[in-house]
Amino acid sequence: MAKPRTVQMVERLRDLQVSSLDIEGSALVSLDGLIMASSLPPVVEEDRVSAMSAAMLSLGERIAGELGRGVLEQVYVRGQDGYVVLRAVGEEAVLTVLARDTAKLGLLLLDMRRAAEDLANIV
């Protein structure tokens, strides 16, 4: 019997974290800001991640549109202590990743692209 989709999604998020040790947590969030699956450290609240993801996705879409950049693909926010990266997963969801400041951005974006493709097939 196939595993439930939520289990498959969480497993895929955990695989992402195993592949990149600089990833501290990740979540799959629906376009209206609800958590679909997550693998976050205990100090990070799910609700906070989902709310911030939805807000950033909405503004990112508006900016990409208003400034002639086309359909939104990705948003990244870099702070002194690390990154938050968002990437579309199909047309239904967004993958949000929290990474340390030591993360290699090129590798992180590649791993996220692969995870997003897999997750789109599960969602």
Added chain:
Amino acid sequence: MAKPRTVQMVERLRDLQVSSLDIEGSALVSLDGLIMASSLPPVVEEDRVSAMSAAMLSLGERIAGELGRGVLEQVYVRGQDGYVVLRAVGEEAVLTVLARDTAKLGLLLLDMRRAAEDLANIV
């Protein structure tokens, strides 16, 4: 006699565009969303760039703070047709760059860092 600061700022923005042909336009925006200097193509409205920059900066700061990423350094939005990248210029302003989808992100971020340092000295 030294050149007026606005002229110096616009010249520095133009230098940035000469260094990276994939940059379509750039603007220096105050933290409250007002244009300080710009070098934008005619089709892009200054007001739109400044409003979007201020909105993204504000949300980026909130997200970096709420999700434990520290002080905001940079935000980038990638659409199918190109990038919008924002970077802090000192504590008073933000440098916003519009780039084509063919831009090499590593080079773009490096050139922006140098421009931001120079602009911080002019502002």
